[in-house]
Amino acid sequence: AQSVTQPDIHITVSEGASLELRCNYSYGATPYLFWYVQSPGQGLQLLLKYFSGDTLVQGIKGFEAEFKRSQSSFNLRKPSVHWSDAAEYFCAVGTNRDDKIIFGKGTRLHILP
Amino acid sequence: EAGVAQSPRYKIIEKRQSVAFWCNPISGHATLYWYQQILGQGPKLLIQFQNNGVVDDSQLPKDRFSAERLKGVDSTLKIQPAKLEDSAVYLCASIRGTGHYEQYFGPGTRLTVT
Numbered sequence: 001a002q003s004v005t006q007p008d009i010h011i012t013v014s015e016g017a018s019l020e021l022r023c024n025y026s027y028g029a030t031p032y033l034f035w036y037v038q039s040p041g042q043g044l045q046l047l048l049k050y051f052s053g054d055t056l057v058q059g060i061k062g063f064e065a066e067f068k069r070s071q072s073s074f075n076l077r078k079p080s081v082h083w084s085d086a087a088e089y090f091c092a093v094g095t096n097r098d099d100k101i102i103f104g105k106g107t108r109l110h111i112l113p
Numbered sequence: 114e115a116g117v118a119q120s121p122r123y124k125i126i127e128k129r130q131s132v133a134f135w136c137n138p139i140s141g142h143a144t145l146y147w148y149q150q151i152l153g154q155g156p157k158l159l160i161q162f163q164n165n166g167v168v169d170d171s172q173l174p175k176d177r178f179s180a181e182r183l184k185g186v187d188s189t190l191k192i193q194p195a196k197l198e199d200s201a202v203y204l205c206a207s208i209r210g211t212g213h214y215e216q217y218f219g220p221g222t223r224l225t226v227t
Contacts, residue, residue, distance in 0.1 A: 004155075032214050043117070043204060043218035044156070051214070090155050094214050099144055100169065101216065103155030 002027040002093045004104035012110040015083055021076040021107050023091030032094040033074040034101060035065055039087045047089075050074065061085070086111045115139065117219035119205050125225045131193035134222045137186070138207030144168075146216065147180055147190050148204040156204055162188060195226045 003026045013019055025031055032051050036044040048059025055067040065076045074091060088108045094101035118137040126132050138145050144163050148156035159178065161168040165185035173180065177196070182188040192199055202223050206216040 034215075036218075041220075041223075043220045044206075044216075045218070046215055049215060092155075098169075099163075099208060099214065100158060100161065101214065103157075105153070105155050 002031065002095060002102050004091050004093050004102055006089075006091055006104035006107050008107045009105070010108050010110065012112060013081055014112045016080050019076075019078045019081045019085070019109070021089050021091075021109070023074045023076065023104060024072050025074060025091075025093045026072065027093055027095065029095065030069075032101070033065075033067060034092040034094070035059065035063070035074075035076045036090045036092060036103075037061075037087050038090065038106075044090065047076070081109075081111055083111045083113065085109060117205055117207055117217055119203075119219035119222055121222055122220060123223050123225075125227065126195055128197055128226050129194040131191065132195055132224060133192075134190045134203050134205075134224075136188045136190070136205030136219060138188075138205070139209075139217055141209065142207035142217070143185075143210045144208045145182060145188050146206040147188070148206065150202040150204055150221070152201070159190070159203075192224075195224075197226050200224055200226045 005024045034049045035047040038044050047063050048057050050067045088106045090106045091104045092101045147159045150156045159173045160170040160180045162182040180190045202221040204221045205219045
């Protein structure tokens with residue numbers, strides 16, 4: 001069965017600094033990978049997804065993520081964060097066998113002014 | 114296109130009471146999911162429908178939770194009787210159909226059981 005680990009529960013960065021949120025997955029075959037963002041009181045919004053092809057994927061709001069099969073990782077990056085990026089970020093993994101995805105426990109991002 | 118709609122947005126009930134949540138997916142989306150998100154955790158799948166049939170309800174506590182999607186469009190999730198540990202955000206999501214993996218989420222219903 002697939003699983004997702006987000007090792008950082010909280011991350012604090014200064015506004016304008018770069019960001020990297022870590023995600024490791026466990027799945028025997030090629031996974032489908034997602035990053036979602038959840039602002040307070042809101043549902044989840046898809047930032048980006050990886051199904052196949054180029055391992056560096058671009059998403060909305062200036063985010064990108066890189067799929068590294070050898071490390072079973074799909075880390076999320078942004079070169080310069082804005083105060084509005086403060087939110088909770090969820091990594092998720094799915095497969096091509098069903099239409100379900102499994103979420104990590106999330107990383108809460110705090111932005112210092 | 115309109116997004117996934119959920120109501121109510123907030124609900125406070127006492128333990129042992131019953132509660133129902135409603136979800137209307139994006140028009141034309143065949144697959145609908147209900148998730149439970151406890152504070153500090155990621156969403157956990159409760160039940161998955163495809164059209165009006167249940168695909169997976171293995172994580173649904175069937176002694177107190179029930180869900181239906183009678184006409185294959187909107188869906189209701191019910192808890193009866195509620196327990197303190199049911200306090201959570203209940204999220205509804207939908208996808209267009211099999212093989213379309215991007216799930217679209219509603220705003221959620223925050224349930225507080227006192």
